[in-house]
Amino acid sequence: MTRWTEADIPDQAERTVLITGANSGLGMQTATALAARGATVVLACRDSQRGRAALDRVRAGTGGSDATLVQLDLADLTSVRKAADEVRAITGDRLDVLVNNAGVMAAPPRRTVDGFELQIGTNHLGHAALTWLLAPALLPGARVVTVSSLAHRGGGLDVDDLNFERRPYRPVTAYSASKLANLLFTFELDRRVRAAGRDLLAVAAHPGLTDTELVANTTRMLAPGPVAQLVKWGNKLITQGVQAGALPQLYAITAADVHGGEYFGPTALGETRGAPGRVTPSLAARHERMAKLLWKVTAELTGVPPDPA
Numbered sequence: 001m002t003r004w005t006e007a008d009i010p011d012q013a014e015r016t017v018l019i020t021g022a023n024s025g026l027g028m029q030t031a032t033a034l035a036a037r038g039a040t041v042v043l044a045c046r047d048s049q050r051g052r053a054a055l056d057r058v059r060a061g062t063g064g065s066d067a068t069l070v071q072l073d074l075a076d077l078t079s080v081r082k083a084a085d086e087v088r089a090i091t092g093d094r095l096d097v098l099v100n101n102a103g104v105m106a107a108p109p110r111r112t113v114d115g116f117e118l119q120i121g122t123n124h125l126g127h128a129a130l131t132w133l134l135a136p137a138l139l140p141g142a143r144v145v146t147v148s149s150l151a152h153r154g155g156g157l158d159v160d161d162l163n164f165e166r167r168p169y170r171p172v173t174a175y176s177a178s179k180l181a182n183l184l185f186t187f188e189l190d191r192r193v194r195a196a197g198r199d200l201l202a203v204a205a206h207p208g209l210t211d212t213e214l215v216a217n218t219t220r221m222l223a224p225g226p227v228a229q230l231v232k233w234g235n236k237l238i239t240q241g242v243q244a245g246a247l248p249q250l251y252a253i254t255a256a257d258v259h260g261g262e263y264f265g266p267t268a269l270g271e272t273r274g275a276p277g278r279v280t281p282s283l284a285a286r287h288e289r290m291a292k293l294l295w296k297v298t299a300e301l302t303g304v305p306p307d308p309a
């Protein structure tokens with residue numbers, strides 16, 4: 001089989017795609033590639049200045065495409081609700097794809113506005129709430145694509161203690177837990193839309209190891225200054241470029257042969273790089289009882305009613 005590339009993305013002229021964290025790294029690459037194929041992209045970014053710069057870049061790269069910007073801070077449920085309302089208004093409840101891409105990795109002990117541990121709060125709870133709030137806007141045939149990580153294999157998810165209140169906080173464990181939560185949520189969403197007879201694909205993707213701002217953002221939180229710069233350059237030695245890293249999610253968003261519940265990633269060198277393809281999640285990510293429990297706890301913590309229920 002020939003290697004799938006951006007050139008294989010089918011025409012996206014009729015599709016509207018919302019991408020979280022679209023001002024940087026994989027989100028920016030995804031938005032640019034989709035806009036270049038004619039998609040109407042909605043960039044959901046937490047910082048309005050960085051968001052506007054991203055919007056300019058997407059528009060410039062596509063000769064003035066139909067891109068819009070929405071302010072979204074996933075670490076603040078009030079912002080998530082406001083953004084969802086705005087997206088529903090902008091799109092007229094006609095959304096083809098929601099890409100839950102934004103993320104923060106291995107952060108020091110920090111809390112979201114609502115008091116959740118920062119990584120589970122941003123990477124999982126904020127995205128789950130956004131997904132449920134936007135469910136009425138998703139058109140028949142729509143896709144929800146959530147970006148997970150190889151790090152989901154680290155486990156560490158304790159559904160009874162999502163916010164590390166009863167155990168010592170470990171930044172890497174908290175990241176793994178949030179990325180495992182992304183997969184459990186995706187597969188539970190897939191089961192529920194099937195049971196409800198909804199025409200919706202819930203799928204996941206991961207980028208292997210990709211050169212983005214993710215590691216730099218972590219080091220900036222831990223040790224700002226020259227150390228962050230050193231780590232940034234070191235990271236370049238072990239990662240693939242962002243164009244390659246975005247391919248699994250672009251495949252999940254656009255390829256015709258995608259089915260609900262599938263997971264895509266790079267297929268070479270232990271899924272760290274290479275051509276995009278179907279990959280296998282850990283056994284923990286397929287744990288149905290855990291997924292049901294997470295779904296319930298997520299609804300309780302966010303106060304957002306699940307959809308489908």
Ligand SMILES: NC(=O)c1ccc[n+]([C@@H]2O[C@H](COP(=O)([O-])OP(=O)(O)OC[C@H]3O[C@@H](n4cnc5c(N)ncnc54)[C@H](OP(=O)(O)O)[C@@H]3O)[C@@H](O)[C@H]2O)c1
Nearest residue numbers: 021024025026046073074075102103149209210212213214
């Ligand atoms: N790069 C990799 O090797 C790798 C590997 C596995 C998985 N991933 C996953 O890939 C996804 C994209 O990350 P990336 O590698 O492209 O990193 P990135 O360049 O740091 O981009 C992350 C994006 O998420 C946004 N974000 C962070 N916190 C947010 C919040 N509270 N509300 C809204 N947006 C927020 C960032 O906004 P700001 O610019 O405002 O910070 C940025 O736009 C993440 O889910 C990450 O876990 C990446």
